[in-house]
Amino acid sequence: MKKILVTGALGQIGSELVIKMRGIYGTDNVIATDIRTIDSEVITGGPFEILDVTDAEKMFDIAKRHEVDTIIHLAALLSATAEAKPLLAWNLNMGGLVNALEVARELNCKFFTPSSIGAFGPTTPKDQTPQDTIQRPTTMYGVNKVSGELLCDYYYNKFGVDTRGLRFPGLISYATPPGGGTTDYAVDIYYKAIESGSYTSYIDKGTYMDMMYMPDALNAIINLMEADPSKLKHRNSFNVTAMSVEPEMVAEAIRKHIPDFKLDYDVDPVRQRIAESWPNSIDASAAADEWGFKAEYDLERMTEDMLKKLKK
Numbered sequence: 001m002k003k004i005l006v007t008g009a010l011g012q013i014g015s016e017l018v019i020k021m022r023g024i025y026g027t028d029n030v031i032a033t034d035i036r037t038i039d040s041e042v043i044t045g046g047p048f049e050i051l052d053v054t055d056a057e058k059m060f061d062i063a064k065r066h067e068v069d070t071i072i073h074l075a076a077l078l079s080a081t082a083e084a085k086p087l088l089a090w091n092l093n094m095g096g097l098v099n100a101l102e103v104a105r106e107l108n109c110k111f112f113t114p115s116s117i118g119a120f121g122p123t124t125p126k127d128q129t130p131q132d133t134i135q136r137p138t139t140m141y142g143v144n145k146v147s148g149e150l151l152c153d154y155y156y157n158k159f160g161v162d163t164r165g166l167r168f169p170g171l172i173s174y175a176t177p178p179g180g181g182t183t184d185y186a187v188d189i190y191y192k193a194i195e196s197g198s199y200t201s202y203i204d205k206g207t208y209m210d211m212m213y214m215p216d217a218l219n220a221i222i223n224l225m226e227a228d229p230s231k232l233k234h235r236n237s238f239n240v241t242a243m244s245v246e247p248e249m250v251a252e253a254i255r256k257h258i259p260d261f262k263l264d265y266d267v268d269p270v271r272q273r274i275a276e277s278w279p280n281s282i283d284a285s286a287a288a289d290e291w292g293f294k295a296e297y298d299l300e301r302m303t304e305d306m307l308k309k310l311k312k
């Protein structure tokens, strides 16, 4: 990767990935784009352009003008928002993806886009979900993610576009909150622990989902994109995870630092149903074997770091 275009750069992943990649590849070599502007170092600290990813022509123009050789396509609606606005999700998630793939094909770019544990469904094996398994999701987000994985494989097989992807679990970070996801409780809980010492979870006790701390997610993207292509048996997309947790486990980890922290429940049926259709835990051994994936943060280490950073 030498010159990188990032879509959805002000989102949860983009806002940290852009800063990290500018540190590695050079400030002027990471072109951030998003549909909106906010007060952010992503905008003030390097090249930034407004881009609605459904505008194929503008995306092509920006990529060509900056002579990019890599596209990191992050712009998408997350699971709960996609369930509330399924048609918008289809148009944005699939329309944006096909536009970005077309730019990659025409300009001969490497390509990354995230998939998700949402690409699995109720008929997928729930524990230690294998890399290659049944994928019949029941959410619009899941339909988008499976279609996206297939489309990226298609662009690789048919046109030789170097597409790579990761099936992310819930991503936890202190820098930018996520929006509209099912796993967001695992971020909110830390903010509320600091603010008020208590949290009301919309995901029920005993509901396990995989999670990962943002520094591990950023390293995973960069390491996968820099991996030797001859070693990759899979491409779109690799299971990656750092921990499988349910709300009580997160609360217990927080209590080691805030002993009086209280957790109660007001379950949201929509997000609970989505969570129950996803795996309890996934097997990331293909990512480990093919390009050396390894997460550094477990629940304890992540909790300590989250609370320390959020207090600041």
Ligand code: AKB
Pocket: 078, 079, 080, 115, 116, 117, 118, 141, 168, 169, 170, 171, 178, 180, 181, 182, 183, 184
């Ligand atoms: C969501 O909850 O929608 C995302 C995801 C797991 O893809 N965080």
